[in-house]
Amino acid sequence: MKLKGWKELEIGAIIPEAGNAEQYNTGSWRASRPQWIEENCIQCLFCWIYCPDSSVTVKDSKRGEFDYGHCKGCGVCAHECPGKKGKKAIVMVEEGN
Amino acid sequence: MSTPLRLKELSKKEDLLTGGHRMCAGCGAPIAIRQVLLAADVPLVAANATGCLEVSTTIYPYTAWKIPWIHSAFENAAATISGVEAMYKALKKKGKIDRKIKFIAFGGDGGTYDIGLQSLSGAMERGHDMVYICYDNGAYMNTGIQRSSATPFGANTTTCPAGRVIHGKPQKRKNLTRIMAAHDIPYVAQTTPAHWRDLMTKVRKALEVDGPAFINILAPCNRGWRTPTNNAIELCRIAADTCFWPLYEYENGKLTVNYKPKEKKPVTDFLKTQGRFKHLFSPDSKDLLKQAQENTDHEWDKLLREAACWAEETGTTEEGK
Ligand SMILES: Cc1ncc(C[n+]2csc(CCOP(=O)(O)OP(=O)(O)O)c2C)c(N)n1
Ligand code: SF4
Numbered sequence: 329m330k331l332k333g334w335k336e337l338e339i340g341a342i343i344p345e346a347g348n349a350e351q352y353n354t355g356s357w358r359a360s361r362p363q364w365i366e367e368n369c370i371q372c373l374f375c376w377i378y379c380p381d382s383s384v385t386v387k388d389s390k391r392g393e394f395d396y397g398h399c400k401g402c403g404v405c406a407h408e409c410p411g412k413k414g415k416k417a418i419v420m421v422e423e424g425n
Numbered sequence: 426m427s428t429p430l431r432l433k434e435l436s437k438k439e440d441l442l443t444g445g446h447r448m449c450a451g452c453g454a455p456i457a458i459r460q461v462l463l464a465a466d467v468p469l470v471a472a473n474a475t476g477c478l479e480v481s482t483t484i485y486p487y488t489a490w491k492i493p494w495i496h497s498a499f500e501n502a503a504a505t506i507s508g509v510e511a512m513y514k515a516l517k518k519k520g521k522i523d524r525k526i527k528f529i530a531f532g533g534d535g536g537t538y539d540i541g542l543q544s545l546s547g548a549m550e551r552g553h554d555m556v557y558i559c560y561d562n563g564a565y566m567n568t569g570i571q572r573s574s575a576t577p578f579g580a581n582t583t584t585c586p587a588g589r590v591i592h593g594k595p596q597k598r599k600n601l602t603r604i605m606a607a608h609d610i611p612y613v614a615q616t617t618p619a620h621w622r623d624l625m626t627k628v629r630k631a632l633e634v635d636g637p638a639f640i641n642i643l644a645p646c647n648r649g650w651r652t653p654t655n656n657a658i659e660l661c662r663i664a665a666d667t668c669f670w671p672l673y674e675y676e677n678g679k680l681t682v683n684y685k686p687k688e689k690k691p692v693t694d695f696l697k698t699q700g701r702f703k704h705l706f707s708p709d710s711k712d713l714l715k716q717a718q719e720n721t722d723h724e725w726d727k728l729l730r731e732a733a734c735w736a737e738e739t740g741t742t743e744e745g746k
């Protein structure tokens with residue numbers, strides 16, 4: 329986003345565009361990356377409700393891929409994932425490998 | 426009709442707190458706030474006290490909020506939103522607005538238990554139709570982990586550092602939830618984001634009442650608690666299972682304890698998970714651990730006794746059923 333000069337700024341530091349933080353990439357913060365293993369997924373959506381960064385996408389009540397543009401790699405989703413028969417549906421892998 | 430409190434249904438709703446905010450990885454607060462926003466089926470307008478949530482979700486020129494949102498200062502989120510609510514009522518009377526809108530304020534423990542307490546107390550006493558949500562991470566985290574009146578007994582912070590002279594915070598926590606209940610407002614509750622259905626049910630009840638409501642939500646902070654980034658939810662669960670953070674609600678003054686662990690775990694189960702309590706586990710700190718357990722037991726027993734009185738009086742079981 330191009331930063332505005334002071335003459336163009338809205339009075340009172342108003343941000344007129346709701347939710348424009350979506351345009352800001354926090355995915356680069358990640359030290360490790362969650363990986364979804366679909367065959368172990370029971371679609372409980374715990375990963376979605378517990379993600380601090382709204383980075384688990386869900387469409388028509390089914391979970392989809394991670395939003396790696398925003399996911400910070402905290403690992404909460406992997407920690408909470410019950411998986412199937414003791415096998416996690418989310419594992420954390422080190423970034424850059 | 427309100428969205429059923431099932432994840433499959435809730436996931437069809439728009440997230441009103443977007444990704445791209447700058448709270449630390451694994452922070453408990455945005456988990457709680459997402460759940461609060463998802464629970465609401467009415468349009469919301471929010472005020473936010475200064476603190477991690479406010480600073481990190483609205484770093485100019487970005488905002489992660491998809492609802493009208495206002496920040497004024499650290500100490501007055503409740504005053505700010507009560508002013509907005511009063512204006513809404515006036516506009517409604519003049520016929521300039523007819524939509525149903527609900528008003529909500531968010532504050533950290535510093536902004537709520539301490540510096541914002543009088544503006545909160547005033548707003549509650551004036552009876553504004555608003556919900557105040559405190560996300561309690563037990564210190565002034567945004568400025569570098571200073572103690573607040575919500576900081577638990579024995580916790581190491583930068584202003585009560587554990588060392589030879591003191592062993593972390595010497596005082597116990599202030600019980601703000603009960604102070605809010607003493608305002609005799611229609612709804613007061615305490616919950617955690619691990620118990621998402623409990624949290625959302627409480628948010629709905631708070632939004633449904635016509636008048637002031639208060640909810641206190643435990644929100645782990647891995648920077649201040651000295652914990653890994655992946656276990657905020659697990660910590661909330663342990664907090665409830667040890668009765669360090671009981672789940673309860675006051676509906677028109679009537680207390681119900683919403684969760685009674687089958688087996689009450691020792692508070693050390695909670696303390697030992699966090700670096701801020703590490704010094705309490707040294708061999709010469711047995712007394713401190715005993716004190717921490719006594720503090721927890723005291724609060725829990727008081728709650729149970731009060732809930733039992735209510736159950737007896739209203740002829741319900743203690744679970745309120
Ligand atoms: C009047 C005033 N005093 C001090 C500050 C500095 N300040 C900004 S955020 C903050 C801590 C907030 O603590 P808390 O409310 O617990 O929220 P947290 O950051 O822990 O989420 C402080 C002291 C301020 N902004 N305004
Ligand atoms: S690693 Fe953390 S930020 Fe990334 S999707 Fe999982 S819970 Fe969300």
Ligand code: SF4
Nearest residue numbers: 369370372373375409
């Ligand atoms: S928590 Fe695990 S099992 Fe549940 S929906 Fe997410 S990936 Fe699938």
Ligand code: SF4
Nearest residue numbers: 448449452477646647
């Ligand atoms: S310092 Fe703590 S409360 Fe603040 S954003 Fe980081 S984890 Fe969250």
Ligand SMILES: [Mg+2]
Nearest residue numbers: 533534564566
């Ligand atoms: Mg705090």
